[in-house]
Amino acid sequence: MQLRKWNELPKFMRTREVRKYYNIVNKRRASLMVKRLFDIVVASIMLAVLALPMLIIAILIKCDSRGPVFFRQERVTQYGRIFKIYKFRTMVVNANELGASVTVDNDRRITRMGKLLRKIRADEFPQLFNILAGDMTLVGTRPEVPEYVKQYSKEMYATLLLPAGLTSRTSIAYKDEDKILGNAANPDKAYVEEVLPAKMKYNLEALRKFGFAEDCRVLWDTFESVVGSERLSVTKSRRR
Helix, strand or coil: CCCCCHHHCCHHHCCHHHHHHHHHHHCCHHHHHHHHHHHHHHHHHHHHHHHHHHHHHHHHHHHHCCCCCEEEEEEECHHHCEEEEEEECCECCCHHHCCCCCCCCCCCCECHHHHHHHHCCHHHCCHHHHHHCCCEEEECCCCCCHHHHCCCCCCHHHHHHCCEEEECHHHHHCCCHHHHHCCCCCHHHHHHHHHHHHHHHHHHHHHHCCCHHHHHHHHHHHHHHHHHHHHHHHHHHHHC
């Protein structure tokens, strides 16, 4: 993982707003090397451990609904490059043609198996391949679709200095984003005008704190967030 020289960045990123974040990351180039090595080691171990569960998930998806096992979609990563993100399919075929680009609470496009996968975040497992390919990193700003990136302010483009991430502080804070958008008359508009700016405050703050130690803390907090949510769900179901 390398940081380009300032004059080699895409023109839309060479602004005063981005420069202050570039200077922070530029001073921590050693952390970038450690970050990439850590990504490769952890992603490889996780894929080895999750190989059988992922095979079982793939079979269950095929049995549950018509369509492919994986969902692929264009997203934006480092320096504005477009890549194809991989997820386990959790929605019906052609879901993008049936509703908003974002998912809302009680979205009818989500399959039965999809609800379970989203609940435990297992639909994200295939992104480990994106990490090994260098399109993503374990900790970083979640990748947005191109149509949302076009709505970025000049400062928001600073998040493209690093590869898109599997998890982040933002992911933890907005893990129930679908519920936030559930009552919006226009989910896409609500996301761009309300949710995206709020999420970007977390993402930009993460750039200021960028470092290997912080990445480790985010990964642990993500684990606690997922496990904690499951414990809460189990407790509620027992009370019922």
